[in-house]
Amino acid sequence: MKRVGVLALQGAVREHIHSIEACGAKAISVKWPKDLEELDALVLPGGESTTMRRLIDRSGLIEPLREFAKSGRPMFGTCAGLILLAREVAGHGAPHLGVMDVMVERNSFGRQIDSFEAELSITGLEAPFNAVFIRAPHIVGVGPETQVLCEHDGKIVMAKSGQFLGCSFHPELTYDHRITSYFLDMIPSRTGTLLPNGMLYSKV
Numbered sequence: 019m020k021r022v023g024v025l026a027l028q029g030a031v032r033e034h035i036h037s038i039e040a041c042g043a044k045a046i047s048v049k050w051p052k053d054l055e056e057l058d059a060l061v062l063p064g065g066e067s068t069t070m071r072r073l074i075d076r077s078g079l080i081e082p083l084r085e086f087a088k089s090g091r092p093m094f095g096t097c098a099g100l101i102l103l104a105r106e107v108a109g110h111g112a113p114h115l116g117v118m119d120v121m122v123e124r125n126s127f128g129r130q131i132d133s134f135e136a137e138l139s140i141t142g143l144e145a146p147f148n149a150v151f152i153r154a155p156h157i158v159g160v161g162p163e164t165q166v167l168c169e170h171d172g173k174i175v176m177a178k179s180g181q182f183l184g185c186s187f188h189p190e191l192t193y194d195h196r197i198t199s200y201f202l203d204m205i206p207s208r209t210g211t212l213l214p215n216g217m218l219y220s221k222v
């Protein structure tokens with residue numbers, strides 16, 4: 019069974035755990051560096067990115083999370099989680115993890131519509147996806163290897179860059195688990211997959 023961690027410091031943790039389990043994988047709460055061992059993939063949930071960053075630092079997780087990214091295992095950031103992954107956050111100095119080749123802007127959809135739902139057409143999904151946006155960021159720029167999977171109102175709201183998947187909205191808040199399932203499909207098969215760092219990923 020695939021083992022998928024959810025960074026469990028703040029935000030929509032339970033909902034991601036539920037969605038992962040609904041897709042038939044094992045969900046594991048990540049609060050400390052040791053919790054990252056033995057995971058096949060990791061979800062960074064939505065919440066509030068500056069609060070989450072403070073808690074990441076308090077738990078000593080910033081470098082272990084960067085190492086996790088270097089190991090080549092898939093990471094999925096939703097909303098604040100996307101902000102944590104991004105290589106650049108508009109108007110901010112240093113990025114958080116800075117591992118996904120996208121530039122994001124926070125709180126991009128205007129105060130009067132801080133939260134809303136939208137029917138999105140997403141590359142790779144056959145039918146539209148009803149997405150919940152809560153004080154959502156958007157992707158203002160992507161690197162050459164990054165694939166834009168969805169735009170809303172002319173703004174990029176979902177992208178994939180190698181092992182990294184990110185979206186502006188909260189796919190875990192509905193009963194539609196297709197995006198979680200899309201992410202789980204990014205996990206390489208367990209036997210003999212060569213990771214980008216040259217390690218053989220062969221856990222049984």
Ligand SMILES: NC(=O)CC[C@H](N)C(=O)O
Pocket residue numbers: 063064065066067068096097098099101124125152153154155
């Ligand atoms: N729903 C969310 O995750 C909102 C993200 C939040 N606005 C931030 O900047 O971190």
